[in-house]
Amino acid sequence: MADGTNLPDLRRRGLVPAPDDLVRAVGDAALAMAWRALRPGERDAFVRADTAPVSRLRYQSDDGWAADLFHLPPLPGAAGEPVLLGHGLGATHRDFVLDPRGGLARYLRDQGHAVYIWEHRGDPSSIPPPDAGPFSVDDIATRDLPAAIDRVLGHSGYSRVLVAAHGLAAQAVLIARALGAEDRLAAAALLGPAVLFSAPASATRLASVVAALLPASWTLPARRVQQLATPWITDGADLGSPGTAGSLARGRLRHGGADLAGGVVKQVARWVAEGALTDATGRLDIVTAQRPLPALVVTGNDDPACPPGAADPLVARLRAKHLALGAGWGHLDCLLGGQAPEVVFAPVSRFFLDHRRRCR
16 A cells, blocks of 8 residues: 655645746746847856755844855865855855856865855845844844854854955955954955945935935845846946856846845945945944954956955055956956956965964
């Protein structure tokens, strides 16, 4: 008599797709049709899936927010010093694994590290507590980052962690250090970490209005906006990243976006309006409050988010190594650009090799 173990579980998988799955399938089909209509001569619509095998670890901050760490274990026999990767504004963990060649995550795994990709409050993997309120970059820096590092160190068995952080995550690391929230970093590779901000007068005025008037409790639907923009992106230059292939740029928009919390946007707008990286109160200059830390700072000549000179005070304050990339290097190119493995990943790996003993 059959025990039923080989029968389909219709309680979990029905014959008709769930409503969310159906809407997602219709949306994917619409985007694909739009792409083919707008670009009939091109076949590679967008990269669709992660290529590096990852597992998930859950962590929880002290105020109840929970989110994921995406983990790539070290190769057999490797020492496995932990590396925490952090993504930029409006992005997700996929910035590190979307590239079919494996991305920075797999590159560092292949160099013997245990890799953990950090998502935080407001990201697609996060779950808020019942009483969750508005939050700022300071909350990500002083609550989520320490909780994520707790989880990494507990899982890896090391006492310190190496960090490679891009854009907003790099700024969060700097805020955490300035506010005394994190002393367990062995070394940090900071990719596009703007600490000075300059903009045309019109943009500065707009940033001032956003910082003053945007409700911190709002969530801006950036993820859906990025998905809708996919068919109109021909190459990475459309996103300010000329070295990134069009298929990767479109895949990043379709699969790698996150919504923006109003409190985070308000703080970033204040940086732009006032011209400097500060805490949420606007009173603490983050660069002058930095404490010593081995650091590698990576900047791109054509990065609109961190243009030449925007990280110079940080380099001077930390006496950091500075990898200044030339023309054609935009904001995403250091992660998804065609030359990123040779020009960026390899120096980051060598820098971590120099400091990996500090993890013990």
